[in-house]
Amino acid sequence: MNASADPITDNPLLADTGLPRxxxxxxxxxEPALRRTLEAQRAAIAEAERVERPGIDWLARLERIxxxxxxxxxxxxxxxxxxxTPPLRDAYNAALxxxxxxxxxxxxxxxxxxxxxxxxxxxxxxxxxxxxxxAQTLRDFRLGGVALDGRDRERFREIMQRLAALQAKFEQxxxxxxxxxxxxxxxxxxxxxxxxxxxxxxxxxxxxKGVEGFVLTLxxxxxxxxxxxxxxPALRERYYEAWVTxxxxxxxxxxxxxxxPLIGEILALRHESARLLGFRNYAELSLATKMAxxxxxxxxFLRDLARRSKRYAERDLAELTAHxxxxxxxWDVAYYSERLREQRFALSDDxxxxxxxxxxxxxxxFALVERLFGxxxxxxxxxxxxxxxVAYYEIRRRDDGALIGGLYTDFYARPQKRxxxxxxxxxxxxxxxxxxxxxxxxxxxxxxxxxxAPSLLTHDEVVTLFHEFGHTLHHLLTEVGYPSLxxxxxxxxxxxxxPSQFLENYAWRPExxxxxxxxxxxxxxxxxxxxxxxxxxxxxxxxxxxxRQLEFALFDFLLHGGDEPAGLEQVYAxxxxxxxxxxxxxxxxYNRFPSTFSHIFGGGYAAGYYSYKWAEVLAADAFAAFExxxxxxxxxxxxxxxxxxxxxxxxxxxxxxxxxRGRPPELDALLRQSGMSEPAAA
Ligand SMILES: [Zn+2]
Numbered sequence: 001m002n003a004s005a006d007p008i009t010d011n012p013l014l015a016d017t018g019l020p021r022x023x024x025x026x027x028x029x030x031e032p033a034l035r036r037t038l039e040a041q042r043a044a045i046a047e048a049e050r051v052e053r054p055g056i057d058w059l060a061r062l063e064r065i066x067x068x069x070x071x072x073x074x075x076x077x078x079x080x081x082x083x084x085t086p087p088l089r090d091a092y093n094a095a096l097x098x099x100x101x102x103x104x105x106x107x108x109x110x111x112x113x114x115x116x117x118x119x120x121x122x123x124x125x126x127x128x129x130x131x132x133x134x135a136q137t138l139r140d141f142r143l144g145g146v147a148l149d150g151r152d153r154e155r156f157r158e159i160m161q162r163l164a165a166l167q168a169k170f171e172q173x174x175x176x177x178x179x180x181x182x183x184x185x186x187x188x189x190x191x192x193x194x195x196x197x198x199x200x201x202x203x204x205x206x207x208x209k210g211v212e213g214f215v216l217t218l219x220x221x222x223x224x225x226x227x228x229x230x231x232x233p234a235l236r237e238r239y240y241e242a243w244v245t246x247x248x249x250x251x252x253x254x255x256x257x258x259x260x261p262l263i264g265e266i267l268a269l270r271h272e273s274a275r276l277l278g279f280r281n282y283a284e285l286s287l288a289t290k291m292a293x294x295x296x297x298x299x300x301f302l303r304d305l306a307r308r309s310k311r312y313a314e315r316d317l318a319e320l321t322a323h324x325x326x327x328x329x330x331w332d333v334a335y336y337s338e339r340l341r342e343q344r345f346a347l348s349d350d351x352x353x354x355x356x357x358x359x360x361x362x363x364x365x366f367a368l369v370e371r372l373f374g375x376x377x378x379x380x381x382x383x384x385x386x387x388x389x390v391a392y393y394e395i396r397r398r399d400d401g402a403l404i405g406g407l408y409t410d411f412y413a414r415p416q417k418r419x420x421x422x423x424x425x426x427x428x429x430x431x432x433x434x435x436x437x438x439x440x441x442x443x444x445x446x447x448x449x450x451x452x453a454p455s456l457l458t459h460d461e462v463v464t465l466f467h468e469f470g471h472t473l474h475h476l477l478t479e480v481g482y483p484s485l486x487x488x489x490x491x492x493x494x495x496x497x498x499p500s501q502f503l504e505n506y507a508w509r510p511e512x513x514x515x516x517x518x519x520x521x522x523x524x525x526x527x528x529x530x531x532x533x534x535x536x537x538x539x540x541x542x543x544x545x546x547x548r549q550l551e552f553a554l555f556d557f558l559l560h561g562g563d564e565p566a567g568l569e570q571v572y573a574x575x576x577x578x579x580x581x582x583x584x585x586x587x588x589x590y591n592r593f594p595s596t597f598s599h600i601f602g603g604g605y606a607a608g609y610y611s612y613k614w615a616e617v618l619a620a621d622a623f624a625a626f627e628x629x630x631x632x633x634x635x636x637x638x639x640x641x642x643x644x645x646x647x648x649x650x651x652x653x654x655x656x657x658x659x660x661r662g663r664p665p666e667l668d669a670l671l672r673q674s675g676m677s678e679p680a681a682a
Contacts, residue, residue, distance in 0.1 A: 007032035020075040021384040027091035037072045049111040054119040060432040081418045083386045107144035129650045159273045171602035173257035177246040186213035193231035227334040240331035248592035259595040264568045271565035283561035286607035291492040291653040306550045306582045312543025312676045313584045345537040349458045357454040357520040364516030372637040374398045405439040405476040412449040421445040423471035431481030441472045463507045470503030479646040490649020494611035501619030539675030551582045553610040556600045560607035624669035
């Protein structure tokens, strides 16, 4: 490396070279590039504040400011997820406060807010996309508290800071309580049923600690393995109790990392912030960025689905009870469900994997979407990527070969790469004065790397790949020219999973399964009989799974929807009420589920957990349009592309859905897909 390299002139993050040169980005480039960029953009913002009559050009200029910050910071944040070496992580962490500060400043910028208000008044009615962009920007300004003055403004800022700290503390308590638990066992037969992978880790941990036998932890894979496979009821009960009392006043560490007091304070502060912004409660505030129209609509949706699914849940439980031959405790349900699943469908990952070599699955998936959406996907030499296994593809229009966008794939698990699977945006589409850019996506998974055999996927992983590819298409097939509304950007939170869950459906269709499968030794596609069993297993115990999701969703939404914030006593009372209404399995008195509900108390799902089911309804109903016309019907696919994928966030999600389907979303398709439309007789 050249020690005298200038951090500004020789900085790959500052060179606008088309695709980022990931291979040239060094940790020492991050902070100088970001400081230089933010400085320039602060100057551009100051200029924008002073503009006399803000118009369309002015709007485009602000979009370019966002784009410029993203162009520099995006690759850093991406590398931090996929090639997170300790020096890069340090550089990332050091630079993160600069970005946060910049965004906070922007969100609190009263002068800019005033210019946007002027622009809103002067925009002609036929400028629908610009009107939507301005409306969303003004909404976000208001939700950030920009319209508040004096004391209220100060109080709002205090609340936001306190909430951030409380939510982080909630997560840390939960993590510490999870990490603290250990189960030591000397006799192997007490652990009968557990997969070898879990046992060997437990053996290694015992050896590390210099004790005999096995030491099991409470991380999610171990917890799930115990609940699903441990033959000893006592072991399952011990794990159940430890899991549902984490970070609470009960269980093995009662009171040590108690999240209970945090819950009350979080709810009170959220309520106060919602009132300061002029909402009745936090549920109303949450819906300001969502497709659902009102709190009543969400509650009615959840209750309707609960009413319809409860008898299927009761049927599921009766089947399991009959299979077990005794009354089931909460820690027995998953175990007997797995046993019955094995008996009924005789499906194992080991049986399916050989049929799903990644290259075959990918070729089949590409052929499917090429046909549906009139595109071609072709691999191009990938220059300057972050890893030798990364590939790059160009997406073009089939009829005239015009370039649409690009796609990086990074499929294999390796050290220093975040777990899970996701789609992220590298470039957002832009068609602005002085800025034209095609969209580029990252598609990242954590599949087994190829060895002697190609990478072989489980069917779950195939579904995951289709899911993420649905997000990818949403991002790439956009026709919006404003980056803030292009692709997945600006799409209501409870609708953004529509394209991804929609595409998952294809991974279950027999004709698609035939074309994405091929035994890696013989080339044989998945046998019909296996496809039948696979599809049979799709709705297995779906009644129980549905009421469980509805219990969480209804509890979350009602909890944030009162005229007064709930205290801890009321939190438990409400949960009891919801369970009486929705659940079919009643947990023991010591269950402290709220203390572990990090989606809503730690993460961003407060009064938003319902979004999972909401988006499932949209996806199932959209797919039903294809089932009616034929799942490969070009006309239906064209309409889906035009009305849903192309418009991104430039049109309200409900309008986009209605334009595609010809009517608002209906529940029937999801009920059918979940096996809850036929009679529920046990
Ligand atoms: Zn998703």
